[in-house]
Amino acid sequence: MSLFVFFAVLAAAAMHAIWNALVKVHLDRFLSITLMTLGMGAVALLALPFVEVPKSEVWPYIIASVVFHMGYRSFLIGAYKAGDFAQTYPLARGTAPLLAALGGMVVVAEVPTPLAIIGIVLLSAGTLVLSFRGGAHLERLNPRAVGFALGTSIFIASYTLSDGSGARLAATASSYAAWLFVCDAAWALVLCLIFRGPKALPVLARDWKAGVYTGVLSGAAYWIVMWAMTKAPIASVAALRETSILFAMMISVFALGEQMTGWRGAAVLSIVAGVVALRLG
Template identity: 35%
Template sequence: MDPLVLAAILFAAFLHAAWNALVKANVDRFTMMLMIAGVQTAIALVILPFVPLPAAEAWPWLVLTAIPHTTYKVFLARAYDTGELARVYPIMRGLTLALVTGASVGLLGESVAPLGLVGIGVIGAGVVVLSGPKAGALVGLRTATLAITLGAAASAAAYTIVDGIGVRLAGEVASFAAWMFVLDGLGMILFAGVTRGRAAFSATIPHWRVGLVAGSIAFTCYWIALWALANAPIALVAALRETSILFALALARLRLRERLDRAKLSGAGAALAGILLIRMA
């Protein structure tokens, strides 16, 4: 893999873990997700006049991707209400990796070098270990939390595949990204208005500073991811993005005071080995 693409994805992985930690650290996670969507939309609206319209072929994918982007935010906020970052995040990202790899290689026919596939598998194995001691990835979570986490993973996998196709059809990453963020934000704003009414928006006022930071980080993170999806196989991009688990574990320990055990550290080592294999592919 090109070193520039690799470095960009790893930086995006760190940013992804950072904004997730901010969401988890906040008492009202849904409000944080709403603020992130609002900030992303505001930034995108500023950019829109300076980018061309996406190619016509990309528009169905732009409209479609707003759905899983919105459900991802809703599921993720709920998962963090009931589970800790060091457990929910690895399980969600690991399941996302498995779904994206299967879809991109099996359904889309993307070509990934054998060594790259081995690297994806090693990262996936590390994710299973990271989810908890003496456990497979699905053990140790309450049934409700597990179901919500599965919903978040399925949503993330869906928008990764849809965005990977759409951004390549759009003709330019910037135009697809800007419109994607607008439609994504509108979807979340509409959901909040229907389910919580005006109270959903008034609740954001006390948290505007951290929401601005988290939204800006999330915007930058996924813009980089879209650029990577346009320049590398979707399965490899997804695998490298899951290294955000390493950063999430560090933040869980340093900022949220969550416990890290030997199994989690072993899983982190496996994830790092997977990165090296993908780099060599």
């Protein structure tokens, strides 16, 4: 991974953390994600006249990614119903890079170097520790909640591999990203209507400005990730993207005045060590 790509992915991770920290909308997580996805689609729609229409061989990847994103959102809902999502989501974020690495070996025949594997493991471990606040809540996870969390991680890894492969096959990463965001937004709206009904539309419309704002930040961050996957191994990019949780922690400590505890320090060391290993690998 070149130094430019490395810092670009870190910038994308920081952007991901920033929009999560700054957005203040009175919506539940599902509607917030839907609103963000619609914002991404609306902004991408403006870009369509300036990018290439994907060739026929690219569309299966876009369609697959939309399906995987739909599954991802569906499992988010299931995680809410199964238990405390704040406990199950870290399992998804922490295990997704590992699954992406394994999937990358099979799907795109990318075998990470030993040092890169160490970096992926350290990053995943640090993400889990930081999210679980030292693992204090692990014992309270029930099998159903774990199932939804791991299912979510499978969908994250799946759309990561699909988008990495599709972006490589497309004329440009920008072309792939713009068409994906538009298609994903259309189906996110359909999914929202299925789960929440037409009554959700006025709620979403009320916070449309937040949707555009988060859509721009999230769309730019994920566009960088897809572009990076055309320049570097998918597994390494996917793992490095999870440093967003490190940036989120820094925001909470330095901007919100939260305490830097021992488990946070240990998690930071693990994540930083993983980042260094990925860069050297």
